[in-house]
Amino acid sequence: MNAVLEPFQYEFMRKALLGCILIGFTNGYLSGFIVLRRHALLADGLSHSLLPGLAVGAILFSLNPFGLFVGALVAALLVVLGGKMISHSSRLKDDTAIGALYVAAFALGIILLKFAPVRVDLDHFLFGNVLGLGDADLWITYGLSFFIVLVLAIFQRQLLLAIFDPAVAASIGIRVAWFDYLLIALMVMAMIASLQAVGVVMSLGLLILPAATLYLLTDSYSVMLWGGAFLGTGGAVFGLLLSYWVNLPSGPAIVMVLSALFVAAYLFGPRYGVIHRILAHRRAASQSALRQSSGEGH
Amino acid sequence: MSNHRLSIRDVTVSYDHVPAIQNLNLELRCGCCMGLLGPNGAGKSTLLKAIAGLVAIQSGSISYHGHARSHIAQSIAYLPQRGVIDWDFPITVRGMVAMGRFSSLGGWRSFGKADAAVVNESLEVTRLDALAERQINALSGGQQQRTFLARAYAQQAQVWLLDEPFTGLDTNSQNDLRDILRAMVAQGKLLLVSHHDLKTVPELFDEVVMLNRELVACGEVSSTFTSENIAQTYARTMQAVLLP
Numbered sequence: 001m002n003a004v005l006e007p008f009q010y011e012f013m014r015k016a017l018l019g020c021i022l023i024g025f026t027n028g029y030l031s032g033f034i035v036l037r038r039h040a041l042l043a044d045g046l047s048h049s050l051l052p053g054l055a056v057g058a059i060l061f062s063l064n065p066f067g068l069f070v071g072a073l074v075a076a077l078l079v080v081l082g083g084k085m086i087s088h089s090s091r092l093k094d095d096t097a098i099g100a101l102y103v104a105a106f107a108l109g110i111i112l113l114k115f116a117p118v119r120v121d122l123d124h125f126l127f128g129n130v131l132g133l134g135d136a137d138l139w140i141t142y143g144l145s146f147f148i149v150l151v152l153a154i155f156q157r158q159l160l161l162a163i164f165d166p167a168v169a170a171s172i173g174i175r176v177a178w179f180d181y182l183l184i185a186l187m188v189m190a191m192i193a194s195l196q197a198v199g200v201v202m203s204l205g206l207l208i209l210p211a212a213t214l215y216l217l218t219d220s221y222s223v224m225l226w227g228g229a230f231l232g233t234g235g236a237v238f239g240l241l242l243s244y245w246v247n248l249p250s251g252p253a254i255v256m257v258l259s260a261l262f263v264a265a266y267l268f269g270p271r272y273g274v275i276h277r278i279l280a281h282r283r284a285a286s287q288s289a290l291r292q293s294s295g296e297g298h
Numbered sequence: 299m300s301n302h303r304l305s306i307r308d309v310t311v312s313y314d315h316v317p318a319i320q321n322l323n324l325e326l327r328c329g330c331c332m333g334l335l336g337p338n339g340a341g342k343s344t345l346l347k348a349i350a351g352l353v354a355i356q357s358g359s360i361s362y363h364g365h366a367r368s369h370i371a372q373s374i375a376y377l378p379q380r381g382v383i384d385w386d387f388p389i390t391v392r393g394m395v396a397m398g399r400f401s402s403l404g405g406w407r408s409f410g411k412a413d414a415a416v417v418n419e420s421l422e423v424t425r426l427d428a429l430a431e432r433q434i435n436a437l438s439g440g441q442q443q444r445t446f447l448a449r450a451y452a453q454q455a456q457v458w459l460l461d462e463p464f465t466g467l468d469t470n471s472q473n474d475l476r477d478i479l480r481a482m483v484a485q486g487k488l489l490l491v492s493h494h495d496l497k498t499v500p501e502l503f504d505e506v507v508m509l510n511r512e513l514v515a516c517g518e519v520s521s522t523f524t525s526e527n528i529a530q531t532y533a534r535t536m537q538a539v540l541l542p
Binding site for chain 2: 036154155156157158160161164165167168170171172173214215218219220221223224
């Protein structure tokens with residue numbers, strides 16, 4: 001028990017714990033929608049597009065977290081809306097248009113960082129530093145997490161129906177395109193909320209892995225959504241402890257914990273796990289062979 | 299009872315300035331199973347989508363019970379083709395049927411006993427009660443189609459728009475589906491069903507709408523589904539095939 005409680009005598013660990021709970025829960029809950037909507041790769045693109053906004057934020061407002069937050073939000077929205085505009089006005093599809101813009105944005109971000117008056121570490125952007133969470137970072141995380149979970153909970157039915165059966169959703173008056181944009185906006189906010197703690201790459205792990213794991217285990221979307229929130233929280237907290245015990249960087253430790261659970265579900269899932277499938281396939285094959293041979297015997 | 303019907307008045311729908319249906323006038327009465335017939339590209343799906351509010355109508359109007367479509371969205375259920383759904387979605391038959399209640403529940407109202415009772419009744423009338431806890435991919439094609447019907451029933455919709463529900467079903471599943479649709483007609487619902495297998499028309503439908511961008515004929519199967527009307531409905535396609 002001491003091993004669990006001992007780290008939290010330090011204030012930076014208590015702040016890190018609160019950050020992990022907030023980010024794990026919010027991103028875990030949101031991950032269900034992202035996986036069902038098949039937005040995992042879009043999330044990857046968006047995560048890179050935050051960089052130029054952060055760089056501009058750093059140039060204009062130094063390292064003020066609110067300045068960085070606004071910069072990142074604007075940059076991501078420009079990439080999404082710009083991508084949509086290009087796909088609507090040309091024969092290019094969404095994925096290519098957004099893909100083209102986000103690599104450009106990422107490159108621009110790296111160049112812009114050279115002009116920042118303070119030294120901004122690219123590693124920090126990619127992998128975060130949960131142990132360096134300040135009060136302002138926590139307030140941003142707290143506010144964004146609360147907003148994201150509230151919006152998702154209010155619109156859960158509309159979002160689900162729009163994802164599952166867009167035509168039927170539209171026929172009963174749900175604005176499917178509007179909810180699609182809402183989901184993308186929430187994704188961007190979740191990434192920004194996790195930026196300081198786990199960085200954008202690790203944030204992606206929390207936005208994909210919890211629901212991807214549960215997708216292999218359950219036939220209930222409620223379990224996938226809310227279970228994703230609890231899996232994300234548990235994974236983030238356990239990863240944090242692991243990083244303290246074994247002296248590992250915290251962001252990667254959190255993602256490795258969630259990845260281990262994902263691999264376990266993929267291999268050993270009782271219904272959709274790959275081992276179960278192979279065994280079931282073999283059993284069916286041997287039974288049909290048995291039936292055939294007994295048929296020939298008659 | 300003069301307004302107890304779905305009225306389609308002078309409706310034109312175009313895609314990229316090419317009309318898919320043109321100046322269509324139809325009066326469809328409740329308590330009827332209507333087959334919507336026509337060759338590929340005749341506008342069958344477009345008409346269903348226009349009534350469901352999924353495509354904008356360029357001119358004309360659609361009303362039900364004398365009300366504009368936008369006021370009666372809940373009374374109209376659109377049942378898409380089976381292929382458009384991700385059947386791997388983590389949802390059981392019961393969960394999918396419960397989605398039929400979403401339109402009346404909105405975002406906040408909790409799913410209560412009355413809603414659960416409606417879902418149970420929907421599962422019973424579509425004979426899905428034994429399969430209620432199955433994941434939807436563990437169903438046959440006919441059972442999946444019945445899940446769509448159960449969801450529309452749970453929505454308590456009066457007008458059902460079905461896009462090719464009989465496609466890809468074996469004879470037994472077709473008969474099961476037909477029996478349930480008959481039961482819905484007996485409850486006074488209006489079913490508009492797009493269909494392409496002309497051989498099965500007389501056994502499945504009471505009336506037919508024959509469409510080829512414009513209305514060719516509409517009425518009871520016995521008097522309307524004639525070889526002359528069939529030839530006229532499919533003529534444009536035949537011409538396109540025969541004349542280079």
